[in-house]
Amino acid sequence: MPxxxxxxxxxxxSQAPESFEAFAQASQRRLYRIAYLLCGDxxxxxxxxxxxxxxxxxxxxRASAADHIEAYARTVLTRTYLAERRRRLRDLLAHSRPxxxxxxxxxxxxxxxxxxxxxxxxxxxxxxxxxxxxxxxVESVAELLKCSESTVKSQCSRSLAKLRARLGExxxxxxxx
Numbered sequence: 001m002p003x004x005x006x007x008x009x010x011x012x013x014s015q016a017p018e019s020f021e022a023f024a025q026a027s028q029r030r031l032y033r034i035a036y037l038l039c040g041d042x043x044x045x046x047x048x049x050x051x052x053x054x055x056x057x058x059x060x061x062r063a064s065a066a067d068h069i070e071a072y073a074r075t076v077l078t079r080t081y082l083a084e085r086r087r088r089l090r091d092l093l094a095h096s097r098p099x100x101x102x103x104x105x106x107x108x109x110x111x112x113x114x115x116x117x118x119x120x121x122x123x124x125x126x127x128x129x130x131x132x133x134x135x136x137x138v139e140s141v142a143e144l145l146k147c148s149e150s151t152v153k154s155q156c157s158r159s160l161a162k163l164r165a166r167l168g169e170x171x172x173x174x175x176x177x
Contacts, residue, residue: 020060037129038081040114052077075144085122116166124159
């Protein structure tokens with residue numbers, strides 16, 4: 001039977017999902033952790049992780065050709081988070097946000113840190129998470145977020161100052177002094 005090109009596409013199509021499935025299994029937990037740090041909500045982090053994996057699956061041929069597939073996935077995750085935040089900006093402005101300071105009896109460091117991170121704008125939060133939690137270089141964060149290195153440095157510096165101020169207040173409340 002002559003090869004009309006469909007047979008090779010079918011075999012390639014069956015190979016791509018298997019390799020995607022292996023990638024998704026191996027990196028789903030790591031992507032979820034990054035998503036959770038970005039958005040601070042477990043349900044939203046799950047949705048963000050699934051959206052990222054869906055986008056990767058949709059463009060798996062291009063994604064699997066990337067030199068560093070983990071970096072590619074992190075880029076998709078971060079850009080998806082920022083795009084969703086921009087879309088929901090009107091809703092966020094319409095509703096008042098709760099005070100990000102932790103309650104007086106709250107001494108859990110994770111809750112305190114997540115509360116402080118919640119007070120940062122989405123893009124600054126993404127920079128801090130990528131730069132300091134994911135230990136990415138200034139250059140890679142700038143490339144990922146499509147901005148200059150000096151923007152990353154200045155935003156991270158300002159964001160860290162805000163976090164220090166908030167965490168200083170949180171320490172006062174947590175210790176009761």
